[in-house]
Amino acid sequence: MIPRYSRPAMTKIWEPENRFKIWFEIEAHATDALAELGVVPKSAAEALWAWWATNPAIDVAAIDAIEAVTKHDVIAFLTWVAEQVGDEARFMHQGMTSSDVLDTCLAVQLTQATDILLADMDALLAALKTRAMEHKFTPTIGRSHGIHAEPVTFGLKLAQAYAEFARGRDRLVAARAEIATCAISGAVGTFANIDPKVESHVAGKLGLSVEPVSTQVIPRDRHAMFFAILGVIASSIERLAIEIRHLQRTEVLEAEEYFSPGQKGSSAMPHKRNPILTENLTGLARMVRSAVTPAMENVALWHERDISHSSVERYIGPDATITLDFALGRLTGVVEKLLVYPARMQKNLDRMGGLVHSQRVLLALTQAGISREDSYAIVQRNAMKVWESDGALSLLELLKADPDVTAKMSAEEIEDRFNLDYHFKHVDTIFKRVFGEAVNS
DSSP states (O other): OOGGGOOHHHHHHTSHHHHHHHHHHHHHHHHHHHHHTTSSOHHHHHHHHHHHHTOOOOOHHHHHHHHHHHSOHHHHHHHHHHHHHOGGGGGTTTTOOHHHHHHHHHHHHHHHHHHHHHHHHHHHHHHHHHHHHHTTTOEEEEEETTEEEEEEEHHHHHHHHHHHHHHHHHHHHHHHHHHOEEOOOOGGGOOTTSOHHHHHHHHHHHTOEEOSSOSSSOOTHHHHHHHHHHHHHHHHHHHHHHHHHHHHSTTTOSEEOOOOTTOOSOSSOTTOOOOHHHHHHHHHHHHHHTTHHHHHHTTOOSTTOOSHHHHHHHHHHHHHHHHHHHHHHHHHHHHHHOEEOHHHHHHHHHTTTTGGGHHHHHHHHHHTTOOHHHHHHHHHHHHHHHHHTTTOSOHHHHHHTOHHHHTTSOHHHHHHTTOGGGGGTTHHHHHHHHHSSOOOO
8 A cells, every 4th residue: 555545553453563462462362371271381382481581683684585585475484483492492383284374364354453443433433423513413415326405404414424423433343353363274174183272262362362263364254244344335425525525516516625835726726726636535435445346256166175266365464454444534634624615505496486395385286185196297397497497486486476286375375385394394303313312403
């Protein structure tokens, strides 16, 4: 992952030093368990931990140099540790296979990454809730097919995003549980050369659960589900980002990304204020989703195992989590600083001469005794005049002058159907559903 879209805490999880640290802990905890079972001398485990207690710097370059010869990363690591610890290190990795280390390590890294992502989600949810409460009753136009539909509030738009990301957070919690499994089962997963108690011990020490059936590798359906959830969250990011991008269009301009002092929008046009952050989020969401298909394809390994998944995960593990972490942080900043223009929202609401109230008149005419088909035709013929005048005409005035309408409704009854507040009478109910609490109006 390129530094431009990376944040230090998440990046650190995927650095070689952290990976080798986890490898060591897996090996040392396994050696502890083997010593308790009498398979290896206790002095072997003690020697490993004694060396580790000196806080040694992991020499990545030295390990890489060994791997250049062995062409095997785990063997290279074990060789390097043995050079540091001495003779007792020969008892490391008893009955284990490389996948025991690699798969369990990946589980630890993905759980570490998920904990950061969950904190990111919490920050985003807090920002969305704050802004939703702020604009709970800020009127704006709802759109379907990109066309004016009926009034909503800007707070409802943000409440929808909050509910969606809250679901995403729940899914991420489930994904963490799904991925947090440990496999120390030896070649082809039969435990022939290592006791299952070793696996249980290592799992407990690392905060993982035991993989019920590993075939030398942890089944990749777990990983597929994990990356699929990241992809869904990325799609939610894109959904909100696109909404903001649309609202920032010059013809709409109901909301806008914060434009900082000294910021430049275009190298050619000094007037430009472009939605660059949300455009960037759309692109980042595509990159996170690009990890989903390879993760799905990794499920189908040959027989008990092969390593076709390995190269894929070396890419998508870091890239997807680092990118999503950055994207969530960026979106939180966008929401916190989002410029909202209620006056422009009202102007857009009024732009089409009251067309947004057409349904209320339609319903009133049906209740007054006119068939739905005839009611629709009456309202539509007046609405089309307003539409074709680009809002210069008023739907209210046209209806008040239409004898088919006035035969069934008084002027006051028609005017009542153009009351904007009518559309917001259940906003409190929706907010209570979303936020789980009564909210003051």
